[in-house]
Amino acid sequence: MMKKCKYCGKEIHENASFCPYCMNKLIDTESIFKKKRNYLNFKKILVICITLIIVVFLCILIVCVKKNNPENVKSTENTDTAIDYSAYIGTWYSKEITEPDDIYKDGGSAVQIFSIDDRIAEISLSTVQSSPMNRVATTDKIYGEVNGNVIQFHFQNDGWMSSGDGTITLLNDTIYAEVVYTYKDPSALWSLDHANIFYLLDSETSD
């Protein structure tokens, strides 16, 4: 007959879609985004895939060029505003995590930056529920657009069929990531963290 509100823990009616105690809506809504999503046909998906492949290829090419000609590239960069993007490559964890395995014990979030330059970043975001459930929401590898110290990205599936947009702000010793869901699948049981500050683990920063 009764269930517990997932936000405040108060006892509410099992059919309730809104918790009158904490005023949170308990069911996910279909926004205009989903309607549009339905129009995504095979052709469009194919075009997106091909574009992604080209972007990956370009990224690899740029990374190779930079590795081979480090001085040449440096000289063309604007030294006033240049950000050392390579310093951000690695796995960033939310504050409570001190060992990578902690994420599966106590739950937490991580942001992986696989590659990044002044235009494109290859990233993934994940949030893990504490044990024993250990539900995982993850975007897998996605691409974000880099503007100065901000990465803007869109994810189509967080592993629970929900999608949204987000930003990662590069703040020297930390990064700040924010996610806004534009569509939440009604059957989803887990999701990405809404906003968090992330740190590199000591073992990763020592080099």
Next chain:
Amino acid sequence: MYEWLEQVLKEQYQFVKCLRNTDKNEIVVLEHKTLKKRIIKRSFSGNSEVYKKLLTLKHKNMPEILEVTEFEDKSLVLEEYIDGKTLHELLGNGDNFNDLKENQVSEMVCELCDILSFVHSFNIIHRDIKPENIIIEKDTQTLKLIDFDSSRDYKKYYPRDTIYLGTPGYAAPEQYGDTSTDFRADIYSAGVMMNVMLTGKFPQVQLHHGKLQNIIEKCIQVSPDKRFQTAEELKRSLK
């Protein structure tokens, strides 16, 4: 659940004001005693199918429906409270009528078309488009279409609309007559409302003269086939 919800609302919320109270329908504003956040509570007799559908939908141009429950023939709906003024209040009346400029009207009706396209795509006709049912949110200046009490799911080949529900003057002719209403009834009402926004009067009394005149005239054609066929088509004509 109806009784449970009524009980919790009584304990946790305080009454702020009554927006409407007729024998069939009551709308009140409630405020959470500790969170100080407001909600709208609608109680009415009759079915709440359309609100059940809206419960799972979200659009920036309508208040979010938070809860729908029924008990016997009574329905209770909780809805997001929008802080702002209705278009009716903003327009004023009589000597104090504040007419709007054509570009303001175009912008507002474009937003109205967005929400109409959205609800129409879920087979919902609003059927009571009028300035009293449009709120301009104070902080964001966003248009919000409220009060889906008159709407019901659009069923093709539905024999006729048995009870008159719309507001006189804004309702499309077919809403009075034998033919069943479809989405184009909302286009008609939008056209009448555009004229009222510009002149303060119904188009039959004083038709607006200006760039938007042709658009208004096309909206308010008696034959639904001669109107804009979709809200998107109306929006395109305004750009």
